[in-house]
Amino acid sequence: MKDTLKTLSDRLGLSPSTVSRVLSGKAGQYRISEKTAALIQEEARMSGFIPNKLAQGLRTKVTSTIGLVVPDLNNAFFASLTHTIISMLKSSGYHTIIVESRDVVEEEMALVNTFVARSIDGIIVVPAGDDPRYLERIDEEIPVVLADRYYENSTLSFVSTDNRLGGELAARCLMDAGYSRILSIQGSPQSMPNRMRLQGFTEALANKTGVVHTVVGDSFSVENGYQSVMEQLGGGKKVDAIFAYSVTILQGAFRALRELGYRIPEDIGIISYDDNSFFDYLNPPITRIGQPLMTVGRMVVETLLQKITGNKKETVRLLAEPHLIRGKSC
Numbered sequence: 001m002k003d004t005l006k007t008l009s010d011r012l013g014l015s016p017s018t019v020s021r022v023l024s025g026k027a028g029q030y031r032i033s034e035k036t037a038a039l040i041q042e043e044a045r046m047s048g049f050i051p052n053k054l055a056q057g058l059r060t061k062v063t064s065t066i067g068l069v070v071p072d073l074n075n076a077f078f079a080s081l082t083h084t085i086i087s088m089l090k091s092s093g094y095h096t097i098i099v100e101s102r103d104v105v106e107e108e109m110a111l112v113n114t115f116v117a118r119s120i121d122g123i124i125v126v127p128a129g130d131d132p133r134y135l136e137r138i139d140e141e142i143p144v145v146l147a148d149r150y151y152e153n154s155t156l157s158f159v160s161t162d163n164r165l166g167g168e169l170a171a172r173c174l175m176d177a178g179y180s181r182i183l184s185i186q187g188s189p190q191s192m193p194n195r196m197r198l199q200g201f202t203e204a205l206a207n208k209t210g211v212v213h214t215v216v217g218d219s220f221s222v223e224n225g226y227q228s229v230m231e232q233l234g235g236g237k238k239v240d241a242i243f244a245y246s247v248t249i250l251q252g253a254f255r256a257l258r259e260l261g262y263r264i265p266e267d268i269g270i271i272s273y274d275d276n277s278f279f280d281y282l283n284p285p286i287t288r289i290g291q292p293l294m295t296v297g298r299m300v301v302e303t304l305l306q307k308i309t310g311n312k313k314e315t316v317r318l319l320a321e322p323h324l325i326r327g328k329s330c
Contacts, residue, residue, distance in 0.1 A: 225252025
């Protein structure tokens with residue numbers, strides 16, 4: 001039996017209006033405590049609850065509007081992916097509402113529920129959490145497609161890059177260049193792309209004897225790249241190559257290496273995941289693993305529009321192939 005606003009509020013011992021205000025993203029407006037809001041959001045997430053507005057079928061007309069949830073538009077990768085998606089949606093006659101979750105599950109849920117209340121035609125999400133149930137419930141009524149990140153055992157359709165293969169390409173590039181003391185600076189350990197990059201990289205290194213591999217880091221941020229290099233190399237660790245798991249991590253790592261007096265690639269090699277045009281203007285140009293953003297964005301939009309029109313009912317699982325872009329940094 002599906003939860004209603006009343007059954008959810010009864011179970012929590014709270015009024016339906018309080019629960020409704022939290023799930024519609026209005027907790028701050030009505031001065032509902034953070035503790036109460038967190039309790040409601042967690043219960044809603046665990047039960048897969050979606051607002052009655054959706055369950056009652058208020059979505060009765062086409063709005064020609066798509067909701068897009070990304071973690072952070074300051075991240076060059078997500079900014080580029082967003083640009084590709086909105087351009088392709090616009091050419092298909094759709095408007096896009098873009099919001100940032102800041103990689104916080106509770107914020108993502110509130111934003112998605114706002115989309116539901118607007119009765120939009122479809123939702124594209126770069127998911128923040130590791131539990132797909134609330135998105136699966138929404139997908140029963142409004143088409144949902146995941147971009148970049150996905151859940152392995154879920155009915156949700158997704159389009160991503162083959163990050164495991166990307167990690168393998170990075171490892172083989174460093175091994176072919178003769179590096180043997182490698183530092184991996186990863187992003188968010190729980191995110192699917194990060195786990196797949198690490199898996200591919202580690203599996204490739206396992207076939208090479210004499211390689212020492214150290215993994216550090218906890219976020220896809222400039223600060224993480226900078227602090228990881230400062231703590232490891234500044235602390236005397238012997239490293240001859242670095243694998244940065246994102247553009248942002250690369251930026252921080254590059255700055256730290258310069259401050260510590262390392263020459264690239266004479267003293268240390270470096271390779272990054274993700275591509276950006278400014279990489280070619282650094283000294284030296286950065287070797288990196290490029291993701292086919294145009295392809296990913298196009299396939300995300302095509303998959304969503306097929307779901308909206310009813311031409312695609314089965315779960316779609318698509319992985320685009322990354323490629324090595326050779327610079328002069330390793």
